[in-house]
Amino acid sequence: MDFSGKRVLITGGSRGIGRACAVGFADRGATVAINYRSNNDAAAETLETLNGEGHSMLQADITDPEAVEGLVAAAIDAFGGLDIVVNNAGIWVDHVLEEVDYEEWQDAWKRVIDANLLGPANVSYCAARHMIERGGGRIVNVSSRGSFRGEPNGPAYGASKAGLNAMSQSLAKRLAPHNITVGVVAPGFVDTDMAARFQDTPMWEDITTQSPFNRIAKPEEVAAAVMFLASEGAEFSTGAIIDVNGASYLRT
Numbered sequence: 001m002d003f004s005g006k007r008v009l010i011t012g013g014s015r016g017i018g019r020a021c022a023v024g025f026a027d028r029g030a031t032v033a034i035n036y037r038s039n040n041d042a043a044a045e046t047l048e049t050l051n052g053e054g055h056s057m058l059q060a061d062i063t064d065p066e067a068v069e070g071l072v073a074a075a076i077d078a079f080g081g082l083d084i085v086v087n088n089a090g091i092w093v094d095h096v097l098e099e100v101d102y103e104e105w106q107d108a109w110k111r112v113i114d115a116n117l118l119g120p121a122n123v124s125y126c127a128a129r130h131m132i133e134r135g136g137g138r139i140v141n142v143s144s145r146g147s148f149r150g151e152p153n154g155p156a157y158g159a160s161k162a163g164l165n166a167m168s169q170s171l172a173k174r175l176a177p178h179n180i181t182v183g184v185v186a187p188g189f190v191d192t193d194m195a196a197r198f199q200d201t202p203m204w205e206d207i208t209t210q211s212p213f214n215r216i217a218k219p220e221e222v223a224a225a226v227m228f229l230a231s232e233g234a235e236f237s238t239g240a241i242i243d244v245n246g247a248s249y250l251r252t
């Protein structure tokens with residue numbers, strides 16, 4: 001895959017899967033804007049490791065609609081346009097129904113839907129309006145296996161990612177006439193900070209044996225699917241949801 005001359009914005013590009021995407025796109029010739037929420041050091045470290053010139057790091061909280069508008073505008077300003085957007089930033093919040101009070105329950109739903117669904121919806125809006133003007137583009141959204149398999153400890157997370165899948169497929173239809181594709185990658189457990197909190201728990205053995213490979217995914221394996229959907233030959237895969245879960249959950 002060759003992304004020479006392509007300008008890419010990756011939300012949550014400072015750590016984990018977003019970072020692997022940033023490295024992958026930069027290795028293949030793209031100019032990359034790494035968005036992050038608050039961890040300046042991680043963003044700076046990622047920026048430092050990217051091959052090539054002209055990359056940037058852009059702080060913005062994607063749960064703030066005004067900040068999203070500013071983020072997309074800043075990326076367009078920095079690069080003179082945007083070709084590819086990866087909606088990768090997302091959060092997990094534990095909210096086991098029998099253990100949380102009603103206030104905590106509502107708070108978890110609000111935070112998760114804001115970050116995992118409304119954030120990508122607003123980024124997609126701002127980016128797509130620009131892409132329509134410039135004649136096309138690629139949007140790739142990072143969802144989760146949990147959208148299909150259920151998340152008993154985090155139902156808002158499962159619902160947010162199912163919503164992200166449905167939003168992506170609706171936008172794939174809406175935006176195809178504008179030469180804009182919208183694809184989804186749905187990973188199972190991936191070796192990032194988000195999954196690391198399970199490492200010293202009794203759940204870890206179950207997590208690592210869910211796949212017949214007896215391991216969880218590497219961030220680079222998710223990035224490979226993201227880059228495929230953003231690549232030149234993948235136009236007709238718009239609306240597709242690619243599983244990256246090591247055959248831990250097979251759906252038809």
Ligand code: NAP
Pocket residue numbers: 011012013014015016017018035036037038039040042060061062063088089090091115142143144145186187188189190191192193194195
């Ligand atoms: P991670 O290691 O926790 O990194 C999260 C990234 O998102 C960081 O760059 C963080 O920035 C950024 N971020 C979080 N909230 C943000 C906000 N409101 N505004 C802007 N940036 C924000 O996460 P990850 O494991 O790489 O996950 C990336 C995506 O993959 C998420 O959508 C997640 O749901 C999905 N996913 C992950 C797994 C897994 O097992 N890891 C499995 C399935 C799906 P700061 O560092 O500044 O906070």
